[in-house]
Amino acid sequence: MPHSFSQTASLTCPQCGRAFSAEVWLIVDADERPDLLARIRAGTLHDLTCPHCGHQGNVLRTAALSRLQDLTGLTFRRTYVSPYVWQETSTP
Numbered sequence: 001m002p003h004s005f006s007q008t009a010s011l012t013c014p015q016c017g018r019a020f021s022a023e024v025w026l027i028v029d030a031d032e033r034p035d036l037l038a039r040i041r042a043g044t045l046h047d048l049t050c051p052h053c054g055h056q057g058n059v060l061r062t063a064a065l066s067r068l069q070d071l072t073g074l075t076f077r078r079t080y081v082s083p084y085v086w087q088e089t090s091t092p
Contacts, residue, residue, distance in 0.1 A: 003029035003066070004036065011048070015055035022048050027064045040065060 005027040012019050025045055030037040039045040046059040 002032060003027065004033045009059060011059070013050040013053060013055050014057070016050060016053040018050070018052045020051050022059070024059050024061055025063050026061070027066070029066055037065070 004025065006023045006025045008021050009024045010019065010021055025036055028036045028040065028045075036045065040063070045063060046061050047056065048058060049056050
């Protein structure tokens with residue numbers, strides 16, 4: 001059973017106004033998903049692109065990061081918090 005956990009977020013693009021769904025990671029096991037660990041390190045874990053118009057932004061969400069080999073006996077409880085909020089990505 002995977003330890004990392006994501007939810008499908010229903011979002012509305014602030015640019016084109018169209019609805020779309022995106023995967024949002026809430027728990028990341030760094031040993032299980034080194035690809036997601038790399039995205040956390042790069043600050044891009046919750047970056048999204050609207051599939052309709054290409055507008056870029058991110059979801060305001062915190063993810064728990066773990067290395068389960070170091071967390072013997074720790075239990076995570078899944079919680080649902082809604083709605084997801086789109087945040088504009090600043091352009092350097």
